[in-house]
Amino acid sequence: MKSILLIIIVLIFSALPALESEHQIARLHYKGGGDWYNDQDTIPNIAEYFNMTLRTNFSKLQAIVSPDDSKLFDYPFVFMTGHGTVNFNNKEAGNIRTYLERGGFLYVDDDYGLNKSFQHEIQKIFPEKELVELPASHKLFHCYFDFPNGLPKIHKHDDKRPQAFGIFDESGRLLILYTYESNISDGWSNVHDDPENIKEQALQFGANLFYYIMTN
Numbered sequence: 001m002k003s004i005l006l007i008i009i010v011l012i013f014s015a016l017p018a019l020e021s022e023h024q025i026a027r028l029h030y031k032g033g034g035d036w037y038n039d040q041d042t043i044p045n046i047a048e049y050f051n052m053t054l055r056t057n058f059s060k061l062q063a064i065v066s067p068d069d070s071k072l073f074d075y076p077f078v079f080m081t082g083h084g085t086v087n088f089n090n091k092e093a094g095n096i097r098t099y100l101e102r103g104g105f106l107y108v109d110d111d112y113g114l115n116k117s118f119q120h121e122i123q124k125i126f127p128e129k130e131l132v133e134l135p136a137s138h139k140l141f142h143c144y145f146d147f148p149n150g151l152p153k154i155h156k157h158d159d160k161r162p163q164a165f166g167i168f169d170e171s172g173r174l175l176i177l178y179t180y181e182s183n184i185s186d187g188w189s190n191v192h193d194d195p196e197n198i199k200e201q202a203l204q205f206g207a208n209l210f211y212y213i214m215t216n
Contacts, residue, residue, distance in 0.1 A: 026063040026075035028106070030092075032121075034082030034114060039189035043079060046188045049203045050210055054144075067092035072099045077210065078106050081185050083113035086121050093124035100125075100175040105213050108178045109185040112157050118178070122167070131165035131178060140164070140174075144211040145204040152201040154194070155183040173216065177209060 025043050030036050043062035050056045065072050068091045072078065078099075080086075088096070100106060108118060122131065134140060136150030151162040162182035167175050186192050187202020194202075 023057055024059045024061060024063040024075060026065045026072070026078045028078055028080040029064050029066050030080065030082075030086045030088070032085040032087035032117060034084035034086050034117070035111075036080070036082050036086075038082065038111060039186065039191050041190055042081075042185050042188045045190070046185075046203065046206045049188075049207060053207045054211060056210075068095050070095075072096070073102065073104065076103070076105060077213070078104065079185070080106060080108045081111045081114070083111050085117040086114065087117070088121050088124050090124070093121075097125050101169065105174070106176045107209060108176065109183060110178070110180045111183055111186065112155075115180055122176070122178075126167055126175075129167050131167060131176075134164045134166055138164075139216070140177075140208060140212045143215065144208045147201075147205065147208070151179060151182050152184075152205055153182055154187040154198055154202050155192075157181050157183065174213065 025047055027043060028036060040062075044060040047056075047058035047060050047062075050058055063071075063075060065075065065078065067088055072095060096106070108114075110118065119131070134150070136148065138150070141147040141150050151164040153162045158181065160181040163180045164182075165178045165180065167178075169175055184202050184205055187194055187199050188206060
């Protein structure tokens with residue numbers, strides 16, 4: 001079954017128009033003071049891992065997109081991280097909501113310090129929804145690589161347990177994944193000199209995330 005789904009993913013990407021933006025992962029350039037730009041090798045590294053593991057054809061050049069930009073809709077996978085604060089105005093919040101409701105996906109990784117403001121700002125996008133913690137039994141943790149204990153712990157931070165939260169639409173489709181006290185994306189970077197087994201866990205979880213999105 002897994003091999004069949006991989007073929008489907010390959011066919012989906014092969015059918016995309018030959019535009020670079022169709023084959024890039026985008027990083028969200030948000031306002032508020034947070035370092036949205038940190039660890040510049042994060043997306044190139046995870047794109048390379050996707051291509052190797054899931055046989056996608058992502059460019060290793062990241063795209064940069066603002067929350068209120070119409071180009072947001074060009075990217076199926078948008079990544080957001082940072083240590084500081086984030087702020088969305090009404091136009092930005094509305095544009096992100098429309099993007100997500102039309103099939104887009106946002107992955108937000110707290111890089112230690114983003115949590116308080118993100119929890120507040122997400123209410124501007126979906127005031128009627130709540131972030132729901134994903135249990136270790138959730139399919140996300142078992143769809144390609146197996147994570148029996150759920151979200152892996154990549155960095156210590158406050159030494160709390162790692163948590164993954166989602167916002168879903170009425171059909172059950174995952175619109176936003178938010179990871180806290182784990183810092184998955186730091187494990188995608190070479191900046192932090194993590195042990196190879198820790199980096200591999202982070203990369204494998206990234207593969208699970210994209211595989212889950214594409215097959216659900």
